[in-house]
Amino acid sequence: MLLGCIADDFTGASDLANTLARAGMATTQFVGVPPGASAGTCEAGVVALKTRSIPADEAVAQSLAALRWLRAQGCRQFLFKYCSTFDSTPEGNIGPVALALLDALDEPGAFVCPVFPATGRTLYMGHLFVGDRLLSESGMQRHPLTPMTDPDIRRWLGRQIQGEAGLVRHDAVRRGSAAISEAWRDEVAAGRKLVVVDAITDDDLRAIGHAARDHALITGGSGIALGLPENFRAQGLLSGERLAFEPLLGPAAVLSGSCSSMSLRQVDDYRQDHPALAVTPDVLLSGDLTVQIALGFARKHLADAPLIYSSADPDSVSRAQATHGRDRAARAVEAFFGELAAQLIQAGVTRLAVGGGETSGAVVGALSLRQLAIGPEIDPGVPVLSAYPALAGPQGIRLALKSGNFGAPDFYRKALRQMSHAAPHP
Structure with a gap:
């Protein structure tokens, strides 16, 4: 297993698994942390948790358990997947889980990028949009469990963690992976471990993925995974194998x-x-x-x-x-x-x-x-x-x-x- 993914809900896990499979990785979705080793060809493993709406300490414990299992399968890189509308509350667990994973991996910082252009989720100047509306005007402000009343992802994260979140602006993203990496390093050097990254198009996400090729941890929506398989392919690590899908009739x-x-x-x-x-x-x-x-x-x-x-x-x-x-x-x-x-x-x-x-x-x-x-x-x-x-x-x-x-x-x-x-x- 090359890429180990931790998703905070089941639909998000299948969304991410879909992205990775379409990009050519042999992908399996696991429900919860498996009790034993993975069998068969699996280049990307997606562990689906149900942590989106639970207290931060519980979400951290479950996510760390998933990380330990994925590390035991030999994963070289890890992705913490949350919703493309950043579903959480000011007391939520996206920030705490991301920081706990960073600490466990002994990493200095991670990208934060919930963007998924195919469904209209884009990020500009740290503000999340759904179509042509700010997140807080998209209907998500009325979500029954995680009402999203602020589109500024840096500010939202700041309520969940101690300290500030950083930002890689879109002008750096447009200049490519080297500029993204330089801007990210500057933010991390300033003490900002979680760095929000603007993205508007799939090409932006691919550039971010390339910039993350040496990162142990990436966080984001499923879109952030668009550029990750190519990093493994460039190293000759992907088999090209894929399970055939069998349609099924019935009620x-x-x-x-x-x-x-x-x-x-x-x-x-x-x-x-x-x-x-x-x-x-x-x-x-x-x-x-x-x-x-x-x-x-x-x-x-x-x-x-x-x-x-x-x-x-x-x-x-x-x-x-x-x-x-x-x-x-x-x-x-x-x-x-x-x-x-x-x-x-x-x-x-x-x-x-x-x-x-x-x-x-x-x-x-x-x-x-x-x-x-x-x-x-x-x-x-x-x-x-x-x-x-x-x-x-x-x-x-x-x-x-x-x-x-x-x-x-x-x-x-x-x-x-x-x-x-x-x-x-x-």
Whole structure:
């Protein structure tokens, strides 16, 4: 294993694994820290954790455990992957985890670059944009768990760590990897261990990746990985091997727990001509809707790939949180989707598309998945995954784990189609 990656949620892990696989690295996604050594050809290992919304000390402990395992697999370089919208809170754990990894690796500093141009995430003068809007005006300011109210990533990081974060400005990035490295060294010499790096295009990310060729640790969104495989290829270390993807026919279902603006559009699109069941914290906590009731609905409509969703507008989410408490409402929804996913697989579902990072984490946990194979890309940042839970038959299942704002409005239609008719990714 050459490149060891630590992702703070499951959708982000598959996003990163997709980027690396498309760039020619033999990539495997692991769910949690594996108990033993990796088997088979694996040049990039992505350990998917569920640390995005947990206290910093817990996130640090889990991330260091992942680092120890990856080091034991022989990794030469490490990537800490977080969301391209930098999902965290002022008390969040991105900064503390990055610093803990630096200390463990005895490194002086690391890039911080959440950029992913293919989905509209760009960074200029240290400010993160989603499309043509600042992060704080993109809808992310209303995220139910990690509201992003400040687009200045240096300032946001500064609330999570002691000291300041640095910045490599875009004029240095445009001049190429040597200029990036020089600007980074200046920031680190000034005592700024975490250095935010502007990037607007994929070419910017490739230049940053080249500048990071001798760094032990890089941090960022999946886009930062665009330039990393070429560093290994230039050293003759990549095999060019890739697992063939096997499409799978069979019953399908869609579960959507994200409340992002794009998720709401995707739910509206899909339910126009598919059976749909809405879920709220109110009906779950009152007992008016149970997993068995939802399973009955799904069984009745299994031939038509039903949708079961808790995606709701910001006002509805706020009311539910005010009534039940944010954590209690979130736990109820996650537990519901996790148990329902397991029941659906037992009922014969072989294709499952899931929307939302927390929902995806609940589903992966409930299915006791330990390893995922990367298939073709559905939309930027979202591949089809092959998994083999004990609840399924020998052919396993095909999954899509989608971060809330990722994907086109017709994402769920495309996802189910790709699972059954996909060709290997380029």
